[in-house]
Amino acid sequence: MSETTNGPTKEPTNELGVAMVGYAFMGAAHSQAWRTAPAFFDLPRRPRLAAICGRDADAAGAVADRFGWESVETDWRRLLERDDVDVIDICTPGDTHAEIAIAALEAGKHVLCEKPLANTVEEAEAMAEAAAAASARGVRAMVGFTYRRVPAVSLAQRIVASGRLGTIRHVRGQYLQDWLVDEDAPMSWRLDKSKAGSGALGDIGAHVIDMAQFVTGSAITTVSGLMETFVTSRPVAGERATLGGTGGSGERADVTVDDAAAFTARFDDGALGVFEATRFATGRKNALRLEVNGSLGSIAFDFEDMNVLELHDATLPAEEAGFRRILVTEADHPYVAAWWPPGHGLGYEHGFTHQVVDLVHHIAEGTDPAPSFADGLAVQRVLAAVEASSDAAGTIQKTGA
Incomplete structure (x- = not known):
């Protein structure tokens, strides 16, 4: 990228100036990742937490103090003018992703954008086009499907890519949560289509779609879907509830x-898929599950037991048949060598750290990271097809007595 924007010439440095837009749940996860990555991994450039941006200066300032961000902005456009910012990390609701990401890429800033990439296919297409144009200028873009970087999931991808499972025939994906089971749980932006684009489908379904395509190396080509809203209104909490009126x-x-x-779903290699995403699976907190069945074996993963991958080798004799449990904590497993001794498991936050590690390496090496904005667009197209299919679903008419 250009070494100057609207200021004096920038001196060469081994640092990578990072600015993050948004500071809530994902902001905390990303902040920790940027802080932690250089402490455990040998990075070619050292991230520096240059700025955090949010409309509420006091709230953003509190997060800056907690995680060590050097400055606070209340307008993300200011970040694009700063010579000390190399990377824009977007952790905002989906309705803002396209505008911020495209502007950042055009300004010569590398971009990390939370999933889903956008709220519509049209927005995602524009973002992918901007990323492709930026790549030709040496500017990189990545979408934040962090579960790819759970060591057990990366190992699953390696096993499938090696051909060890043979011909892939079935894929089963689930993302089960229960945080909305209470009908009086408060309203949030995640329940507003204008902000979030979709609900369980885009928020968590996007993760399992990407994971399935990543692990299998195959693309979803056709879908038939159903969507349901069980609770159609929610209590308004906080400031809005005290503003008078009605x-x-x-x-x-x-x-x-x-x-x-x-x-x-059907995949381009002929495999069949069955997927489910819900925030009403009572008792399930974060059960992101994937099972892949092939002609020679199967793998199974559940994030609620995230350091384990189950593997069935169908080529073994019958007396040895069955799934075996692989504890994915050995130094030769993906990402694990930088952390703890075998058996000392990793947690939710480590995927975000691995995301930072990979992105920094790609920026330093001048190569395009994955998942790319094109990968994010592919997921967006699946989301849109599921929603269109659900809208068009036929109703069985009852006849007779």
């Missing part, structure tokens, strides 16, 4: 996204 403590807002989605 609000007050009893105000409820309409939920405009899906609570659950399910769909069948």
Whole structure:
């Protein structure tokens, strides 16, 4: 990228100036990753937490103090003018992704954007086009499907790519949560289609779609889906509930996204897929599951036991048949060597650290990272096809008595 923007010439440095837009749940996860990565991994450039950006200066400032961000901005456009910023990390609701990412890439800033890439296919297409144009100028873009970087998931991908499972025939993917089971759980931006694009489908279904395509190396080509909203309104909490009018403590807002989605799929290699994403699976906290069945074996993963991959080798004699448990904590497993001794498991936050590690290496080496914005667009097209299929679903008419 250009060494100057609108200021004096930037002196060569081994640092990588990072600015993050957004500071809530994902902001905390990303902040920790940027801080932790250089402490455990040998990076070609050292991330520096140059700025954090949010509309609420006090709230953003509190996060900056907690994680060590050097400065606070309240307008993301200011970040694009700063010579000390090399990377824009986007952790905002989906309705802002396209505008921020495209502007950042055009300004010569590398971009890390949370998933799903956008709220619509059209936005995602524009983002992918901007990323392709930026790549030709040496500017990199990555979408944040962090579960790819769970060591057990990376190992699963290696096993499938090696051909050890033979011909892939079935893929089963689930992402099960229960944080909305309470009908009086408060309204949030994740339940507003104008902000989030979709509900369970895009928020968590996007992860299992990407994981399935990553692990199998195959693309979803056709889908048939159903979506449902079980609770159609939620209590409004916080500032809006006290603003008078028809609000007050009893105000409820309409939920405009899906609570659950399910769909069948066909992959380009002929495999069949069955997928489910819900925030109403009572008792399931973060059960991201993937099972792949092939002619020679199967693999199975569940994030609620994230340091384990199950492998069935169908070529073994019958008396040895069955799934065996691989504890993915050995130094030769993906990413693990930088961490703890065997058996000392990793957690949710480590995937974000591995994401930073890979992105920094790609920026330093001048290569395009994965998952790319094109990968994010591919997932966006699946999301849109599921939603269109659900909207068009036929109803069985009852006849007779």
